[in-house]
Amino acid sequence: MTSELIYSLITAIFVGGAGGYVGSLMVSKRMALVGDALGHVALPGMGLAILLGLNVSLGAFVFLFIGILLIWYFEEKTELPTETLVGIIFVLSLAIGFLITPELELLEALIGDITDVSFANMAIAVILSVLVVYLIKKIYLKIIFSSISNDFAVANKINVKRDNFLYLLAVAVIVAMGVKVAGSLLVGALVIVPAASSRLISINLKQYSLWAILFGALSAVTGIILFNALGWPVGPLVILANIVFFGICFLFKK
Amino acid sequence: MKKNILEVKNLTVSFNGEKVIDNLSFSLREGENLVVVGPNGAGKTVLLKTLLGINPYSGEIKWKEGIRIGYVPQRFQIDKNLPLSVEDFFNFKTLDRKEIISILNAVGINELSILEKKIGVISSGQLQRVLIAWGLLNNPSILLLDEPTSGVDIGGEETIYNLLNKIDKKMKLTTIFITHDLSIVYKFADSVLCLNKKPICYGLPQEVLNPERMKELYGGEIKFHHHDQ
Numbered sequence: 001m002t003s004e005l006i007y008s009l010i011t012a013i014f015v016g017g018a019g020g021y022v023g024s025l026m027v028s029k030r031m032a033l034v035g036d037a038l039g040h041v042a043l044p045g046m047g048l049a050i051l052l053g054l055n056v057s058l059g060a061f062v063f064l065f066i067g068i069l070l071i072w073y074f075e076e077k078t079e080l081p082t083e084t085l086v087g088i089i090f091v092l093s094l095a096i097g098f099l100i101t102p103e104l105e106l107l108e109a110l111i112g113d114i115t116d117v118s119f120a121n122m123a124i125a126v127i128l129s130v131l132v133v134y135l136i137k138k139i140y141l142k143i144i145f146s147s148i149s150n151d152f153a154v155a156n157k158i159n160v161k162r163d164n165f166l167y168l169l170a171v172a173v174i175v176a177m178g179v180k181v182a183g184s185l186l187v188g189a190l191v192i193v194p195a196a197s198s199r200l201i202s203i204n205l206k207q208y209s210l211w212a213i214l215f216g217a218l219s220a221v222t223g224i225i226l227f228n229a230l231g232w233p234v235g236p237l238v239i240l241a242n243i244v245f246f247g248i249c250f251l252f253k254k
Numbered sequence: 255m256k257k258n259i260l261e262v263k264n265l266t267v268s269f270n271g272e273k274v275i276d277n278l279s280f281s282l283r284e285g286e287n288l289v290v291v292g293p294n295g296a297g298k299t300v301l302l303k304t305l306l307g308i309n310p311y312s313g314e315i316k317w318k319e320g321i322r323i324g325y326v327p328q329r330f331q332i333d334k335n336l337p338l339s340v341e342d343f344f345n346f347k348t349l350d351r352k353e354i355i356s357i358l359n360a361v362g363i364n365e366l367s368i369l370e371k372k373i374g375v376i377s378s379g380q381l382q383r384v385l386i387a388w389g390l391l392n393n394p395s396i397l398l399l400d401e402p403t404s405g406v407d408i409g410g411e412e413t414i415y416n417l418l419n420k421i422d423k424k425m426k427l428t429t430i431f432i433t434h435d436l437s438i439v440y441k442f443a444d445s446v447l448c449l450n451k452k453p454i455c456y457g458l459p460q461e462v463l464n465p466e467r468m469k470e471l472y473g474g475e476i477k478f479h480h481h482d483q
Binding site: 144152154155198199202203204205 | 303341
């Protein structure tokens with residue numbers, strides 16, 4: 001095993017696990033496709049990063065952060081549904097992304113490439129994943145409550161606005177790291193599928209979040225091992241592994 | 255003389271320039287059960303949310319200092335497959351399992367397997383009990399109840415009002431109870447507030463409730479039986 005492969009594996013385990021965890025909250029908030037859309041919001045940032053020779057995730061994060069600020073701002077000002085606003089920002093980003101990303105690099109940006117991870121990048125991904133899990137753990141129950149009933153949450157002194165912002169920030173970080181694994185087009189699957197699988201077999205929040213983390217991490221590992229054996233692109237393999245776990249969970253549905 | 259725990263003066267709540275509550279004043283003493291009645295759309299829920307600090311208002315709402323408010327919302331729809339167990343739901347307020355069990359017993363739930371169930375799949379009667387238990391956790395100084403299902407059997411031949419009466423006797427509750435069901439007033443209220451955007455009556459039930467007032471409140475024909483107690 002080359003050290004590059006080990007770095008990729010470790011990165012994928014942490015990003016996959018944290019993605020599964022954040023995803024479990026997104027699915028509960030019925031925002032599963034937002035992760036998917038945000039993947040596309042990352043595209044122009046990735047294009048710019050590739051052009052300038054910078055870290056792809058960093059470029060993705062900058063655009064995601066701007067995108068999320070815009071969504072948050074227009075949510076407050078217009079009362080349009082979040083998903084509508086995400087839709088607008090999403091097509092805008094795609095349009096810009098296609099204009100500025102060089103054609104050769106476009107495929108990499110769209111389906112991901114986690115085969116060239118340096119030690120430093122791995123370390124950053126691990127630290128950020130742990131931070132995201134920590135942050136989400138702090139606000140998990142509160143977000144669940146505000147998604148059941150906003151009034152109920154406010155009456156119980158939950159700062160819904162602040163928690164929503166922290167949550168979106170965590171989503172941005174995860175998606176920015178996830179685009180490295182699965183690309184702009186497929187990153188949504190990293191947050192949606194592990195949570196969906198977990199939901200099929202869980203009856204309480206602890207099981208739900210633990211299984212989501214486990215499925216996220218396991219499919220990332222499986223994807224990379226398959227890549228090593230077959231030489232196919234990693235992103236699609238990770239997603240297929242995820243779908244297999246979903247199928248298994250379906251068979252053991254509770 | 256018991257102290258007031260809530261004083262409301264000249265409370266007005268407007269949405270888009272329309273007054274939903276108009277110049278309302280009332281107060282609440284410790285241990286008092288206030289029932290707020292009125293037709294649908296009379297501003298009852300708005301009043302509760304305003305008291306909870308959710309809606310903007312003009313006028314004065316003065317809670318006793320350091321008050322702990324327990325809130326029992328109208329029953330809400332919970333996704334059947336949301337993996338939120340009843341215990342998770344309580345854990346939001348406390349992790350102390352003993353406390354959760356004792357509050358469940360207080361609302362008549364002795365079957366503890368309910369804690370492991372998803373909250374979306376328990377019966378509506380059980381959910382009603384769980385919501386009340388939730389409101390009672392952490393020993394609130396006052397309980398606000400938003401229209402618990404009127405007269406509905408919540409299991410064990412018990413109605414929500416019997417249950418609240420029982421709890422009231424044990425725990426000496428102070429409550430504000432919202433309903434459109436007049437019969438509750440006689441079963442539960444120390445004082446009654448009739449609301450139809452404007453306050454129509456306020457005081458002791460046997461003094462302020464009469465057919466003329468009820469006509470004014472509900473705007474049409476209403477059969478009115480006086481229950482002698």
